[in-house]
Amino acid sequence: MNFDPRFSGRKFTSVGTRPIRPDGVDKVTGRARYGADFNMAGQLVGRVLRSPHAHARIVKIDTSKAEKLAGVKAVITAADLPDLTNGDAAMYDVLDNCMARTKALYDGHAVAAVAAVDARTARQALKLIEVEYELLPHVTDVDEAAKHSAPLINDAIFTEGLEEKPVKPSNVTKRSQFGHGDVHQGFGHADFIVERSFKTEQTHQGYIEPHACVANFSSDGTADLWVCTQGHFVYRQHCAQLLGMEASKLRVTSSEIGGGFGGKTHVWAEPVALALSRKAGRPVKLVMTRDEVFRASGPTSATSIDVKIGARKDGTITAAEATLRYSCGPYAGSWAEIGAMTAFACYKLDNVKTVGYEVLVNRPKTAAYRAPSAPMAAFAVESAVDELAKMIGMDPVDFRIRNAAQEGTRSSYGPVYGPIGIGPTLEAVKSHPHMKAPLGKNQGRGMACGFWFNFGGQTCTDLNIGMDGSVSLAVGTVDVGGSRASLSLVAAEELGIAYEQVKAIVADTSSLGYNDMTDGSRGTFSSSMATISAARNAIKILRERAAQMWDIAVDDVVWEKGHAIAKGEKHGNLGKLSLKEIAVESGKTGGPIAGHSELVADGAGVSFATHICDIEVDPETGATRVLRYTVVQDAGKAVHPTYVEGQYQGGAAQGIGWALNEEYIYGKDGRLQNPGFLDYRIPVCSDLPMIDTQILEIPNPNHPYGVRGVGETSIVPPLAAIANAVSNAAGVRMTHIPMSPPRILAAIEAEREWSK
């Protein structure tokens, strides 16, 4: 395939418009089918028994009473999901997380599951399963867990990445380091240095739709799985591996998805549902409760971060250093490593060093959450940057502009940047009316920058042209944020037809080749590239068919604005042929017309954003109100600007919740105290102002239309922007996220005491 992905600078007809999304009507009328909306004749209800203990050895599980209960068709434990991972440590962790094997490692860890004829019977059966636990000491705090004296979660883990191989096991699974130059020397040249420590609490992605699936294992060894997921091909691979199946024998169909944000990139319930179905010989539907979603799925890391930044009087940063500790749950991860890579990515630095430590704790296995690990690092760094600007006496925007990375800058994590948007977003913020709006009493303004890598990956797409001239587009990338609308626009653009003529669907795993999941802000970037490629392949065939209809050489046929045109003077009397006219005749000219594309979308292009936020703080109660919020972000090219704005607003809204109120609260017993939306406080509508957006378009040179991923960067700056705003409003630097009213009031009181 000779597809040229380079940016071409073309003028657009469809791309950049804002039509209604194809999945919209079904979603607002309740017809759309989400994970729990699939049903099969004879299906059973699956339910999972979970450990009430933070850390315990499983001495014995007796399922005999549950098995004897009328209506129970299968009971499974780890014995029904034997270890077939063959030395793949990461997959073994996934398996153990799906069903605890020797130890329960957190409150909510699955230890057994049942399938029964109805929910009541299944619930009763769970009560009849007898689990004998031997309680072990637990640790849930990231700093406590990193200490030598902490209870060990896995005594087979020795810290990786140290110069000398450690002799004792540790909860710190890995050390990673990034940077260049000599920070020690750099700090020597600084006139001002800010050094601070920060903490962020653990948050959940908070998707409204719980995990849900229906598994149907046939006696011939094949199986079907209907599931809400961000990546059905990945779920297929993982489930097949864990159940000892060939991937081709498992067909996975993705449902509509009620939010994922990274949390639906990992399997939890699906292998369990398949194992139950295999044992019961009937379809099994497994839907998590909200309590289970909080206790056992998600969440992101809790962190503890030390930052040190030095600058000269003229505002030039001379050195920057950070040590980042991220919780991984009870299994090894690379979350601190990503934090260490992103921490200083916005800046042009001669001397920079970041060190990340991955820390095991007795909490659920950390999962990706929208630009995973970057928001916490940005909170720490951007808070320190703000403080440093203040110390020097520079405007925080000017200070950042002075130190912003540019094309050609060597990034703090290694690569040299191409054309990037950090400078332009800062310039846009500097001239934005929001920055000049007056503030009232107890109100403060903050701003902050954010970075995210973005990803492309494997993509497979089919474009079929019907005999009526309509186009159906089958993609393997799950539509999480409106990509069916965006991809339809791209197909319409490329073919030169109306958006309404295109219908996009997400095909199942048996209909297309492997496709990476919707993560890394790759959905529209990668699948639009594949759609362009597929459309161009279809155009080639359309031209051939037109040439056949005209009986002229195909080289004399060009494709313009949805029509085949015979070029050259000798064909001057031939009228143009529309896509529809060619399609109608396709049965006589060689059969159906289609374009296919399979590619690895490289060159996703990094993404930057700068946010501005105004906050009012009640100094008597610590209550906060977000008064105004503005997002400025580079989209490369906004294919469907409404959904780009939606991504900007959504990231900001989640960031606001994280910054102000959301947190996992554990009791001394290691149990999660707030596994529900009442006490895990995501923002409600009335908590948020209208979030203003400004889309910048700095084309990505590695995409034909200049598209960059937009989904994740928007959650990176909010924690920092809000912390800077609250700090300015309250007159005290906030260093612990979330800035809940008790924390803000305590900080204000401490400051009052101190200044007495």
Add this chain to the structure above:
Amino acid sequence: MRYIRPLSMEDAVGQLAGSSGTSAILAGGSDLLVRMKGGFIEPDLIVDIKAIDGLSEIRETPEGFSIGAAVPCAVLGESAALKKAWPGVVEAAKLIGSKQVQGRCTITGNLCNASPAADSVPALVAAGARAVVVGPAGRRTIPVQSVPTGPGKTSLAKGEIIEAILLDKRAPRSGDAYLRFIPRTEMDIAVVSAGVNLTLDEHGVVKSARVALGAVAATVLLVEEAAQVLIGSKLDEATLERLAKVCAGACRPIDDKRGTIEFRRKVAGVLAKRVATTAYARAGGK
């Protein structure tokens, strides 16, 4: 599980009194159904009281108001007379849950759910509201604050049902108000709350007062000492500061997921000041 929908108080009381096993009374169901769905309870008998004659009405009597046990909180907000007489009680009832929940939930249910953080209870206690209790032994009227005895526990005996909540006719120059602290703007549960009910003399001096605090002890607190601070004052700055101090001191809060002891004490004082100021203005004080 058995569900019944009796048409009379006698029948309802009889069914409850005669039941073996666990039973629950269903009015709005905004607590009961949530707990059943969450798998926390599975009552053997559910007695739906919504069909009982008169229980879904607000009646104006010579003594004041009688609010039937099945009257949804949203309906309280639609009664102009009640809103005029007891704006604090109505604003408290209209803070429970969400708009949708308010279409179902009742102040009697809120009282009998016996949560220390119940929104309508501090306002009812400050208002001096009484509950009409009907049971196998007959009918009795008790102050609302004697109904909850601890988190999730009430003083009601087996077979007893609250039929109505009574609020007195208003004396001239009276006002009440309720405020709660929540980290969000709505759909939340009080971290601290305060209700104040005042009557002024013709010079604008507080003649009588009741101050209640919520979510700062196992049950809603009626703070007599705080009332004494207000009585005889025109709510000057020094009085309000004393009020805050007394209220903070009266709290017996706990540290939990919703707030710390320190936070609850401070904010109880702050809310008491703010809510007293509102009640004073509503009573016509300047």
